[in-house]
Amino acid sequence: MATAVTKRWKTKHGYLYIQEDECKGCGFCIEFCPKKVLEESAQFNAKGYYPPRVVDADACVNCTFCELICPDFAIWSEKEQEEVSRNNG
């Protein structure tokens, strides 16, 4: 069994994190990203769902909409200037 990993993409002003195995394939982030940053992965995850992957990292403005709407805590963004302490705890 594969160890759980987090995939991280570099965006213009930060990062986008996706924890693929948490995803339940609802499609909300892909559909409603205002910048069309995401698309469905080619591979399915451990649960059998197709998680999102970044298709256009440059378009991402770290608006955090995907992060907010994701029902499974599987995707989040980080702005460079933000304090690292945001990921504590």
Add this chain to the structure above:
Amino acid sequence: MPHRTKVKAVPVPEILPQQAHPMQKYLRMDRLPHIWCSGCGLGTALSCFTYALDELELGAEDIGVVSGIGCTGRIAGYLNLDSYHTTHGRAIPFATGLAVAKPDKKVVVFSGDGDLFAIGGNHFIHAARRNIDMTVLCVNNFNYGMTGGQYGPTTPIGSRGTTAPYGNYENPFNLPYLAASCGAVYVARWTSLHARRLKEAMVEAIMKPGFTFVEIVSPCPTNYGRRNRLGDGLDELRTYAERSVIRHGANPAEADLIPGNDIIVGRFIDTTRPTFLEAYQEQIVRKNKFDK
């Protein structure tokens, strides 16, 4: 934007060991993944709530959550706060006890349409009437999801449920109207698509003293959505996108949810009146000098 027509290589991510989600501190990570279906709006409601807590900088010492029975009721089990998963319909009176015992803390009731407005209806109207200082977040998915999709007090006319096989013919509640008429001092409705505004509404509702209410319209793709041919969760969210109309200050009486019509969302009521304990302090304790 025509950027998708360019043939572009898919950007390659870094692979890191599993990272902590930014809202992890508000969650009981050992209880995740949660039980809710793919496409259900409850995960979004939970997510928005954690961001609301983060924005308010409220910790475990400041806020507690009380829930009832049903899919929404399970939300209490995922929050890393004092959380109380009580009996069907009785979250609000349990929360009344908590709120009266700890007036300096925030009490949030997070429950579903059936739990709060069928079996729990009586308690809702009285807590609103008394203006007990609590926030009630109602996830409305128009049926009893946990038990298989029976119809409930918010099921629209004509919709099907397992106990309404020929279609529901009962008039449903208009929740913001009900809340407003009972005296809730803050009444708002958002869908689970309006994640940012929902989070803001949660912030406002929690901070505001008195009985505050937010209806969260949510898909239930496994039961209500499937039986009523609404597609999956994503399809329902697309419907919300198409049909939602934001009308702050709208008259809640005119905000019925009728399939095919506009979904009126927004902050409808935002008013002030003495809370239960404020009235008690003023009229009983101070007037009779019981605090001397």
Add this chain to the structure above:
Amino acid sequence: MAERILAGTHFLNGDEACAEGAIAAGCGLFAGYPITPQSEIAERISYRLPQVGGVFVQMEDEISSMAATLGGAWGGLKTMTATSGPGFSLMMENLGLGMITETPCVVINIQRGGPSTGLPTLVGQADMMQARWGSHGDYGVIALSPSSPQESFELTIRAFNLAETYRLPVLVMSDEVVGHMFERVVIDPERIELVERKAPAEPPGEFLLYKPGENLVPRGMPTFGDGHRVHVTGLTHDERGYPIIDAKTQAQLVPRLKEKIARNAEAIIDVEETDLEDAEVVIVTYGISARTSLGALRMAREKGLKAGMLRLITVWPFPEARIRALADRVAGFVVPEINLGQIVLEVERAACSKAQIRSVPHAGGEIHDPQTIVDAIEEVLRNAT
């Protein structure tokens, strides 16, 4: 602020004495709904609680009353509610919630004639089995039965103490006659002992909400907002409090809810024995029927009948060991109760056919004519071999 303990000698009815007992015990919240013959408790406590910094809430029904009583307890207060038969039935579901979540609080039932609306203003004692078995599922019960306003005061305090010690809702099963009778109540602060809530010994993160101690009782109770981040649920749960829906977790939790009372029964059980040393017939009784039985006992002794009385101050847990011991040497038991035979079933069960059992039932609405109790005593002695 007024005094919590109403020191001195007073002329109170049982209901008022219950209210004063709660206040003396430190009750911080009363959430209740009026119902005859309990209303005087609610009325007096609505008057007194604000004087001592507590809160009275008249809830919209008994269901919410029980729910708020539980919520207030998790908010750190000593809490109480009170009702009569119809309300007691409504409270059952949340009583079960209190049992499985091990929430300390007090529930008073001033019993009246039933079933259903029954005799709203007249006495009954027909909720005694319901007190033991009323909510669905298995759990242990502590139920106290006062026979006077003085005892109404004292046993209400005891109920709060037992609730804190054994972590459950404790029942005070009074009745309309005790509730409405006026008698002298002597309140001496020196004689009042209170058990306060035990805080968790371990800090947040280390403390396990439902890990029992030697006496099978959870070892400390957090308060809402103290940092312990408890999860309290009515679902079957493990020692952390997290719901786990399987037989293994059920086996680890539910028998303990019963055993924590059964195992500690000796410390909980309280009876009063009168004239038992040479008794050939024992009257087993509780509540107002014990007062009537006292009269019957005197009448019997005057006739030269060797009767005695075992008064149940705790009806649950039932003192079966005492009954079993007495059954070895007495001719029989006479059990007067204002119902059609409830606690008599326990006496029968404990006596194991070693002695005669005579129920002295009464459908309700008035207390027994003591003669009927004397008649039963005579019948036992006639049939004695």
